[in-house]
Amino acid sequence: MSLNINNISRSFNGKEVVKNVSFEADPGEIVGLLGTSGCGKSTVLRAISGLDTGYRGEVEINGKASRKVEASTGFIFQEPRLMPWLNVMENVTFGLKGKKESKDEIGRKYLRDVGLAGSEHLYPKELSGGMAQRVAIARALITSPEVLLLDEPFSALDAFTKMQLQDLLLEIWEEYRTTIVLVTHDIEEATYLCDKIVILKDRPGRVGQEIILDEPRPRRRGSNALANYKTDILNSLDLSRV
Numbered sequence: 001m002s003l004n005i006n007n008i009s010r011s012f013n014g015k016e017v018v019k020n021v022s023f024e025a026d027p028g029e030i031v032g033l034l035g036t037s038g039c040g041k042s043t044v045l046r047a048i049s050g051l052d053t054g055y056r057g058e059v060e061i062n063g064k065a066s067r068k069v070e071a072s073t074g075f076i077f078q079e080p081r082l083m084p085w086l087n088v089m090e091n092v093t094f095g096l097k098g099k100k101e102s103k104d105e106i107g108r109k110y111l112r113d114v115g116l117a118g119s120e121h122l123y124p125k126e127l128s129g130g131m132a133q134r135v136a137i138a139r140a141l142i143t144s145p146e147v148l149l150l151d152e153p154f155s156a157l158d159a160f161t162k163m164q165l166q167d168l169l170l171e172i173w174e175e176y177r178t179t180i181v182l183v184t185h186d187i188e189e190a191t192y193l194c195d196k197i198v199i200l201k202d203r204p205g206r207v208g209q210e211i212i213l214d215e216p217r218p219r220r221r222g223s224n225a226l227a228n229y230k231t232d233i234l235n236s237l238d239l240s241r242v
């Protein structure tokens with residue numbers, strides 16, 4: 001599905017925090033929303049998601065204006081937000097209708113996809129942070145979303161788990177070709193994952209620059225090409241001397 005974000009502005013208590021933000025995501029594209037803390041990334045994502053409707057401007061999904069949470073949209077947040085009284089399988093299949101056996105069969109497929117086969121009966125308190133976030137990814141995928149909105153999904157994880165889950169996200173994207181909008185403040189993450197990076201800057205937040213990453217996958221972390229993109233981003237954020 002395509003996304004057209006047209007001139008989104010948002011004020012809270014009379015203070016504008018995001019101003020005239022516009023960008024597009026083509027079907028199957030991974031678009032990063034990158035910027036320093038407080039520049040309005042989550043505010044823009046909440047407008048796209050339909051969770052917030054108090055903005056000016058327009059969000060178009062496949063060419064159609066939308067101001068509600070669409071069934072075709074999946075969410076992954078910074079914290080997994082699992083229900084502690086439900087086990088892994090029950091958390092993942094919670095939103096599905098139908099008989100338990102058929103729900104469990106679908107659940108097993110998505111748990112396999114995220115590398116959690118065999119963990120169906122564990123409860124959230126028995127999971128590591130990375131496992132819990134894998135459950136959250138499976139829960140988002142099980143509704144077959146055509147758009148995935150990710151708000152700093154890996155920022156609470158240690159560096160190694162973060163890299164594993166970034167690769168998992170790419171594997172999943174290879175299989176489902178979902179359109180993805182990823183909010184992040186992690187420049188390495190953005191350059192490793194994204195086809196396009198929309199840089200938000202200033203207060204109120206506005207689009208500073210769009211960077212197209214014309215770089216085939218699989219990408220190599222630490223490659224010169226990605227380092228060059230990182231320099232471009234730091235320059236765009238006026239952070240190259242920090």
Ligand SMILES: Nc1ncnc2c1ncn2[C@@H]1O[C@H](COP(=O)(O)OP(=O)(O)OP(=O)(O)O)[C@@H](O)[C@H]1O
Pocket residue numbers: 012013017035036037038039040041042043044185
């Ligand atoms: N519901 C709200 N009520 C009042 N102010 C808000 C609300 N939501 C966001 N803001 C303000 O809007 C600004 C942008 O917040 P937002 O969370 O979108 O930034 P962000 O770029 O995602 O930051 P971070 O990277 O730290 O999560 C901040 O100054 C924040 O305090």
